Amino acid sequence: MKAWKRFVRRCLVRLRRVVRGGWRRSYARWRRSIQIRVVATTLLISAIVVAVLGVFLMQQITKALLDAKGKAAMLQLDEGLGVVQQELVSVSPDATDGREKLENVANNLKARSGPSGLYEVYLRDTTDRFTDGFTTNELRQQSVPERLRREVAEGRAGAPERTYGELAYIGHEPVPGLIVGSSAGGFELYYLFPLTQEQQTLTFVQRTLIGVCAALVLLLAAVAAVVTRQVVIPVRLAAQAAERLAAGRLEERMKVRGEDDLALLATSFNGMAANLQEKIVQLEELSQVQRQFVSDVSHELRTPLTTIRIAADLMYEQRDQFEPAVGRSAELLQNQLERFESLLTDLLEISRYDAGAATLDAESVDVRDLVLRAVGDTEGLAERKGSKLVLQLPGEPCMAEVDWRRVERILRNLLVNAVEHGEGKDIVVIVAADRDAVAVGVRDHGVGLKPGEAQMVFDRFWRADPARARTTGGTGLGLAISREDARLHGGWLQAWGESGAGSQFRLSLPRVAGAELRGSPLPLVPPGAELAPTPFAHLEMGE
């Protein structure tokens, strides 16, 4: 019993789920498709209209049919009353054979009914106490309803009364019928017309009407479907074309058919697409030209720079022999030349990225070694700045397939940046690894980053403080190159920073070159800074 109940409940639940799912699906389809909406609305409205029309029509036909029957019935009654008047009323009443005469008249009236049984007759003599008159065939006298008898008895002689009722028969089912009656000199005459024929006709008409109405509604729905399809399909095609255009397939165009509104839409769309394509191609070409220009300029500058460098080196070596002011200038020249050279190198590097010419020369290395090497390179600088480099390395090797030169450059870059902005405080370098990825975090406790700057640090030639002289610091391209390097590995380079709390840069690399990176083993926000609001935490997701 219980199992049965459970089964039922489970079935109910499943049913509800199916229904709800179906409802949801159809609702979704309803929301999504204009065609379905239009067809459904047409179906509904036309069904209502056709139903109202059908009911009205049916009523009219029924009324017409019954009116005709009623008229015929009244004529019949008139004729019958004439016979009654002539044979019964106007002759002198003779008590002995009154019933005989009544029966003769009933026989007379019945004979006119014909073989098809068009009507039944009920004739009664109100003065005869012992019989209630005569009926024809199997008709029961109860077929004449009491209300009609009352009306006939109370009404004026000869005034016909009519009503609808059920004709009861001996031995077979009652049928609906029209009953008319009247009285003449103590005699009551009723004609009872079975409405089976009318019922059949009406049923036939009703069936036909229902069929026609259903066909009409379906036809309207089909018309609506065809019409909306003609509109919806070009719209869908336009949407698809726009989508493909947005995906970058600029050569995508719509087909123009005919000269209607939709053709106009397609033409306009195609014009727009052509314009866009033209502009985009122009811009692309322009940027290509610019990149080429930068690259060319860098290359072209190299040769004179080499000459200048040789000259400057000479002057620098012999600066002691110059006047102190000139010697100072030679030193300055040397400095700026070095800076210029590295700027040029960086420019070349970045233009290589822009040209898509950078290649990955990956091999399996222990990231810890790279970190140690980079730390070794920057230790001198850190000491000079008064910062101490603190290393937090895992015990086991962190092997990854990377281009070690590029990774080392990234790390060096990050460490130099950290030392430069570290304000002499400690710099923590953390290495972490999991199954898929290796991460290196460089944490400083310097000025940190203002809100929004964490993203901007990777922009080319961006400076935290524009007022700061361009003479100091790096080229302004270091982080941009680093990020391109990281991206080349399929990894991430992200920054976190807070004013006064310092900043952290995190490099995450997949262990296998080219694999997709799903997450980083290191948190972007250092654990100590968690309490502080982290408005840029979403950046991790954004990458």
Next chain:
Amino acid sequence: MTGTWMRMSARVSALVSVVGLLAACASVPTGGRVTGGRPAERTEPFDDPYVRIVPVPPGRDWQPSDIVNGFLSASASFDDGHGVAREYLLREVRWWPEPWPSVTVYENGSLEVILSRTEDGQATVQVTGNQLGIIRFDGQYEAEPRSVNETFHLAKGPQNQWRISQLPTSLTSGLLLSQRDVDRAFRTMNLYFFAPDGQVLVPNAIFLPLGNRQDLPSQIVRALLKGPTVWLRSAVRNSFPPGTRLLGDGVRVTDGVATVNLSREAARGNIAGMSAQLMWTLRQLAEVKYLKLEIDGKARSPGGVGPTQSPEDWRANNPDGATGGSPQQAYLQGPGGRLDQLFADRPTPVATLENGTLSDPSISLDRRVIAGLGEARDRVVMGELAISGGPTRLRTVISARHRGGTFTSPSWDRHGTMWTVESAGGRSWLWIKLSGKPPVRVADTGWGLSGYNVRELRIAQDGVRAAAIVVDGERRAQIRIGRIERNGSTVTAGEFLPISSELVDVAHLAWQDADELAVLGRLQRTTAQMLPYRVPVSGGKIGGIGFGAPGEIGSISAAPNAPVLVSAKVPGKDSENDRVCRLTDPQDRLSEWDCFVAGHDPFYPG
């Protein structure tokens, strides 16, 4: 979207206007091709509309005579098993008017209801009237004019209302109905049984209470299974083994095919015989055109006939004889012993009689032997018709044995036997002459009318029934129908039942067909003229033949499928000589008489 809607609404309005235009065109055609139509198949059983009386239950505070009057009126209605009439009785009164009532038929308007005695809650009501006849339990009608005198006892029932406490003994399982009630509430139907030789069927007319028209096929088949009425029982053969019942809901009639499912007792019977009886009996109903016979649910059919039998299959069993289908020509006697036959309305000589004119001549059914009476009707003469056309020699075969004895016109049955009756002084003797044998007188025990004068005796074509005009002591002529039994060589003609009390005098009769007699008689004693009537042998209502009379009618003659012929003295220039008359339209029983040829006493074979 808006565009779609506009376009759609435009379409819808176009559609509506087209429909409207079409509807405006719809009308009844006023011309067109002439098409042939088939006659409407009458599958509805409402072939004969009829009228039913509506009974009323007893009213409040009706007097005892009112109660009896009301009871008699209500008992004429067979609806709901006499439910309304039963309300006039006290609950403990036993009354079984169903399903086979015995009915006392009284003359219309002759009944008087007299309250004879009332004392402390008891009343006696006397009902008197003129009885015409009775319908027996088996449906057999018997004319029996006498006076009715029945006594009803009444008592106060519940709520101090008079109710009938005791019915007259004759009514405990019967009804007292006027002839009009009987005409209305009963149908006369024929049940068909075989003549002893198994060749032809004999109709057995019975009165069936008018129930539901739909049940009539079952009702009539049940009556058939019950067997012939007591009167005819010994003279006919029934193919249904005793105990055969109708199974299921009765006879099912669908699309003109009546399916009769009989109980297993029928398996012992003769399938062909049963089929013939059922077919002939059921074909009286308009809705039955074919018959299917089943025994215990399994379809059975006699050899040579498919499972669905038609009346054609059993035509050979026609009660009007095998020749019943073909029209017959009448004979006339011309001057100088010439015997003419009426071919194409013209007398054509076929033979010459040696001895001159015969009175009351008749010809055997095979048209080879002529018989007649001598001038004084005291001898029967007979002779074979000479085929060659020479004079036919007639010789006397029977002479009157009693003083003043006269013979009836000879009558022939289909075995070639000649029948005649000698009457003298209130007694009669039946003579028969078998073909090729000397005439014999039937013993008085085998002759049911030996105590009467017999004016005419006519044998029906089936050879089982005979119609006679019987004159009783008060010189009152009456039609009676008797049965003929053949037991080896002994023939008995007995139990002649009066069938009509309506005609007061009858001069001549002839068998029109198996169901009806053409009779020359008088309805009232006051009218002098004899008029032709048709009298159903069932005992039903008689009807006139022809509109009025062509003149003074002397004889009547009839045969199956042949016009009724009368010879009459037509007033006019040739009023001395008789002319032979017939109806202008044989189908219309009330058409004018057409006296088309001169001559007297035409006669058909038989």
